[in-house]
Structure formats: structure tokens, C-alpha cells
Amino acid sequence: MTKRRRRKVGDVYAIPLPTGKYAFGRAFRDAVIGIYRHNGNALNDLPSDExxxxxxxxxESALKxxxxxxxxNRPFETEEKEWPPPSCIKDKPAxxxxxxxxxxxxxxxAEACEGLEVAAVWEAEHIIDRIMGGTSWTKSLDDW
Known part of the structure; x- marks a missing residue:
């Protein structure tokens, strides 16, 4: 039985796409992943930049x-860079x-939140949909 690897900050994961290519995501602190701009043709066709x-x-289930x-694993240059950028929370009723x-x-x-990602945790399929240019991941963001 293979021992499961514990996720670490800086880990890079290959995300199989419906096109047969791979997107790649890098683990940040706070259960966050950065999806690289680069899509590869194979598991070893990794991004050359950040x-x-x-x-x-x-x-976490997407990674496990x-x-x-x-x-x-691609360690971050500094501990500060391990943190994802700020994100926005909106209390719709209030x-x-x-x-x-x-x-x-x-x-x-509202102005301070402009341009920020919404603070949310996404399922794997919603991240893939977003990578592919789909919009199913935005359904829960209606009224934003």
C-alpha cells in the first residue's frame, strides 16, 4: 500500500484537462492554489515561470x-510569498x-474589493471549468 504524501506549500499538481493537455497548480498557504498560465502537453511539460x-x-479533496x-515542489522565495493575495467577502443580506x-x-x-477574487473554496471541476473558459463556476457568484 502506497503512503499518501502530505500536501506542502509549494507543491505543484498536474490538472488533466478535457483537451488532453495539463494545467498546473501550485499550493499556497490557506488551502489556496495558484493556477499557472502555462498548459503543458505532458506531465513533465511544466511552467517555466511563476x-x-x-x-x-x-x-483538499482535489489534491488528495x-x-x-x-x-x-517549488519552494517560494520567501515566507511572505507563500500567502495568497487578499480576497473579498460580501455579506449579501447586510x-x-x-x-x-x-x-x-x-x-x-465595495471599492476596496474591486478586482479581488471572492473568498471561496472551489471543487476540482469548477477550477477545471474556469481553466477551460467555462462559466459554471460563476453561478454561485451571481449578484456580485
Whole structure:
């Protein structure tokens, strides 16, 4: 029986796409993954830079299921860079905004949240849909 590898910050996972190509995601702190801009033709066709399409929360099951194989660990240059960028929280009923960053939530304005990812944790299929240019992942974001 193979021992499961424990996820570490900097781990890179290959994400099989319906086209037969692979996207790649790098684990940040806070259960977040950065999806590289580069898509490869094979598991070893890895990104050569650290440019991301988007950086979002992902359920741990996406990384532990084995559907996204671990390919390598790329340590971050500094501990500060291990943290994902700030994300936005909106309390729809109250019409209030907040920013989530490094495990902390602080009040914010709608303007301060412009351009930020919504603080959410996504299923694997929604991340793949977003990589492929689909919009099913946005259904829960209606009214944003």
C-alpha cells in the first residue's frame, strides 16, 4: 500500500484537462492554489515561470484524490510569498464587504474589493471549468 504524501506549500499538481493537455497548480498557504498560465502537453511539460491565471481556494479533496498528481515542489522565495493575495467577502443580506488576508478578516468597502477574487473554496471541476473558459463556476457568484 502506497503512503499518501502530505500536501506542502509549494507543491505543484498536474490538472488533466478535457483537451488532453495539463494545467498546473501550485499550493499556497490557506488551502489556496495558484493556477499557472502555462498548459503543458505532458506531465513533465511544466511552467517555466511563476505567472498565474488565477489564485483561489480549493477543497483538499482535489489534491488528495489522486486525480491531480503531484509533480514537484517549488519552494517560494520567501515566507511572505507563500500567502495568497487578499480576497473579498460580501455579506449579501447586510450589503457589507470585508477583505480576507493571511487568516484575518477586516471590514472593507465595495471599492476596496474591486478586482479581488471572492473568498471561496472551489471543487476540482469548477477550477477545471474556469481553466477551460467555462462559466459554471460563476453561478454561485451571481449578484456580485
Amino acid at each position: 505567472e498565474y491565471q488565477f489564485i483561489v481556494g480549493v477543497y 484524490s489522486g486525480e491531480w498528481p503531484f509533480v514537484e 450589503g457589507e464587504y470585508a477583505i480576507y488576508y493571511k487568516g484575518q478578516i477586516r471590514e472593507a468597502t
